[in-house]
Amino acid sequence: MTKQTHAFQAEVKQILHLVTHSLYSNKEIFLRELVSNASDACDKLRFEAINNDALFGGDTDLAIRIRFDKDARTLTISDNGIGMSAEEAASHLGTIARSGTREFMASLEGEQKKDAQLIGQFGVGFYSGYIVADRITVETRRAGLPADQGVRWSSEGTGEFDLETIPREQRGTDIILHLREGEDEFLSSWKIKSVVGKYSDHISIPILMREEKWDEEKSEYQLTDTWETINKASALWTRSKSDITPEQYQEFYKQISYDQADALAYTHNRVEGRSEYTQLLYIPAKAPMDLWNRERRGGVKLYVKRVFIMDDAEALMPSYLRFVKGVIDSADLPLNVSRELLQESRDVKAIREGSTKRVLSMLEALADSESADDKAKYADFWTEFGAVIKEGVGEDFANRERLAKLLRFASTKHDAGQTVSLADYVSRMKEGQKAIYYITADTLAAAKSSPQLEIFRQKDLEVLLLTDRVDEWMLSHLFEFEGHSLTSVAKGSVDLGDLQDEAEKKQAEESAKAAQPLVDRIKTALGDRVKDVRATSRLVDSPACVVVADHDMSAHLARLLKQAGQ
Numbered sequence: 001m002t003k004q005t006h007a008f009q010a011e012v013k014q015i016l017h018l019v020t021h022s023l024y025s026n027k028e029i030f031l032r033e034l035v036s037n038a039s040d041a042c043d044k045l046r047f048e049a050i051n052n053d054a055l056f057g058g059d060t061d062l063a064i065r066i067r068f069d070k071d072a073r074t075l076t077i078s079d080n081g082i083g084m085s086a087e088e089a090a091s092h093l094g095t096i097a098r099s100g101t102r103e104f105m106a107s108l109e110g111e112q113k114k115d116a117q118l119i120g121q122f123g124v125g126f127y128s129g130y131i132v133a134d135r136i137t138v139e140t141r142r143a144g145l146p147a148d149q150g151v152r153w154s155s156e157g158t159g160e161f162d163l164e165t166i167p168r169e170q171r172g173t174d175i176i177l178h179l180r181e182g183e184d185e186f187l188s189s190w191k192i193k194s195v196v197g198k199y200s201d202h203i204s205i206p207i208l209m210r211e212e213k214w215d216e217e218k219s220e221y222q223l224t225d226t227w228e229t230i231n232k233a234s235a236l237w238t239r240s241k242s243d244i245t246p247e248q249y250q251e252f253y254k255q256i257s258y259d260q261a262d263a264l265a266y267t268h269n270r271v272e273g274r275s276e277y278t279q280l281l282y283i284p285a286k287a288p289m290d291l292w293n294r295e296r297r298g299g300v301k302l303y304v305k306r307v308f309i310m311d312d313a314e315a316l317m318p319s320y321l322r323f324v325k326g327v328i329d330s331a332d333l334p335l336n337v338s339r340e341l342l343q344e345s346r347d348v349k350a351i352r353e354g355s356t357k358r359v360l361s362m363l364e365a366l367a368d369s370e371s372a373d374d375k376a377k378y379a380d381f382w383t384e385f386g387a388v389i390k391e392g393v394g395e396d397f398a399n400r401e402r403l404a405k406l407l408r409f410a411s412t413k414h415d416a417g418q419t420v421s422l423a424d425y426v427s428r429m430k431e432g433q434k435a436i437y438y439i440t441a442d443t444l445a446a447a448k449s450s451p452q453l454e455i456f457r458q459k460d461l462e463v464l465l466l467t468d469r470v471d472e473w474m475l476s477h478l479f480e481f482e483g484h485s486l487t488s489v490a491k492g493s494v495d496l497g498d499l500q501d502e503a504e505k506k507q508a509e510e511s512a513k514a515a516q517p518l519v520d521r522i523k524t525a526l527g528d529r530v531k532d533v534r535a536t537s538r539l540v541d542s543p544a545c546v547v548v549a550d551h552d553m554s555a556h557l558a559r560l561l562k563q564a565g566q
């Protein structure tokens with residue numbers, strides 16, 4: 001193929017513009033992104049070679065090499081991984097396939113802090129090279145293709161890119177950055193080592209640079225022909241717990257999660273038994289922006305004996321734990337099966353169940369801890385992820401009881417944030433009270449000012465105030481807690497039963513009788529628009545309120561469905 005010019009997909013143009021203009025203050029992240037692509041390319045080769053050893057072509061020492069040329073002012077990141085064919089180069093480096101890109105762009109355009117960490121999350125990492133380069137040349141050859149089918153991709157990162165076939169001896173990829181004016185700081189071993197040390201130390205493929213020697217005559221450092229490894233290149237999770245410091249755990253977390261802050265909690269275990277695996281799982285401190293995007297990338301990576309296999313979120317974690325990050329390394333899964341089969345494998349299911357239990361234990365340990373620090377951590381966790389955990393009540397039948405204990409709500413007694421557990425509520429129940437009462441509404445203010453609460457206030461009965469969108473759905477799966485039914489105060493004729501004394505019951509009956517003529521007139525006036533009109537003792541100050549029949553959809557849910565266009 002002779003040189004051809006292609007236009008970038010429209011989104012790519014936008015991304016390029018935004019990335020180069022918005023992320024400049026954090027420009028060194030381009031190196032992290034390109035190293036991570038090189039490492040992914042090595043992982044992909046290892047994975048494909050499981051079924052096709054010939055792909056290695058005798059060269060199994062996978063490595064990432066970084067070199068710079070001061071005269072040409074180029075910085076090159078090379079790998080001997082999977083490489084790209086011409087079609088792959090055109091599509092992977094010219095279009096953006098992933099959903100979520102729109103959110104990413106909105107975040108860069110928006111008022112919020114320009115978050116450089118997001119770039120990796122959304123899979124537009126390659127383009128970050130243009131923060132420091134005014135031209136990027138990619139020379140690559142896909143493993144398995146002949147030497148005359150190399151590819152050169154080149155672009156100034158504006159409207160278009162060039163593509164041509166070139167001869168190329170070695171498989172894999174060179175990413176050549178032609179640095180912009182003023183970016184010469186990246187032409188230095190010291191600078192590159194410090195950026196790699198900061199972001200890419202735990203990449204499990206060695207990252208190599210040529211060693212420098214002091215030249216007495218010229219009084220400057222000169223590059224030698226010896227390559228040295230500049231990262232630790234160790235799979236942290238394979239080391240024993242006692243050899244790993246909390247700082248190292250957190251550092252590793254930041255590398256795999258693109259998070260700038262420390263994780264809230266983590267757990268590292270070697271599981272033995274029917275299925276043998278190591279798990280290193282983290283709970284982030286802050287919810288990511290795409291938490292509600294169900295197609296978001298998985299946070300947990302599956303390895304088999306240190307070979308990366310997949311990061312299929314659904315297979316490894318239930319979707320209500322989609323915020324968990326980490327690594328699972330299995331000792332006994334077969335390497336040579338397809339991703340599809342792995343997803344159905346009983347071993348993977350066992351791993352998923354085991355990991356779910358670990359995460360729940362981690363949360364329980366924080367929630368039930370005596371330490372104020374842990375308690376505060378759990379409160380923070382709940383603020384960030386509580387609404388997602390609630391999904392689990394409906395999705396994970398096996399762990400429903402454990403999840404119910406983790407739930408936190410606002411209530412009429414504690415309405416600053418969601419802090420009341422069902423167990424707290426039960427411990428405060430009044431003599432004779434059988435049910436756990438709740439009300440759902442769009443906002444806390446609406447919930448609190450509902451006339452339906454009047455009688456509960458008067459009798460000093462606590463009512464849970466539920467305002468998350470997921471609450472109605474959750475309640476359709478959670479009927480009771482420790483033998484107490486969950487009862488809406490907005491449904492039917494809330495039966496206060498033993499909570500009313502004889503005199504009160506009698507009075508209620510009498511006033512209902514007295515109100516009957518009025519009730520009949522209102523019924524006639526409203527006609528078909530209501531199911532029923534009746535006198536009630538639940539109101540104290542308000543003259544009337546609307547309720548739904550015991551088994552009907554709540555008014556709040558009806559409103560939500562209407563908003564969703566159903």
Ligand code: ADP
Pocket residue numbers: 033037038040041079081082083084092093120122123124125126127173
């Ligand atoms: P992501 O890595 O999240 O997929 P990037 O923008 O970083 O997004 O890279 C886009 C795609 O380009 C990658 O998915 C991969 O297919 C391809 N690619 C980038 N760098 C390399 C490389 N060094 N070797 C092989 N393919 C690469």
Ligand code: MG
Pocket residue numbers: 033036037123124125126
């Ligand atoms: Mg990438």
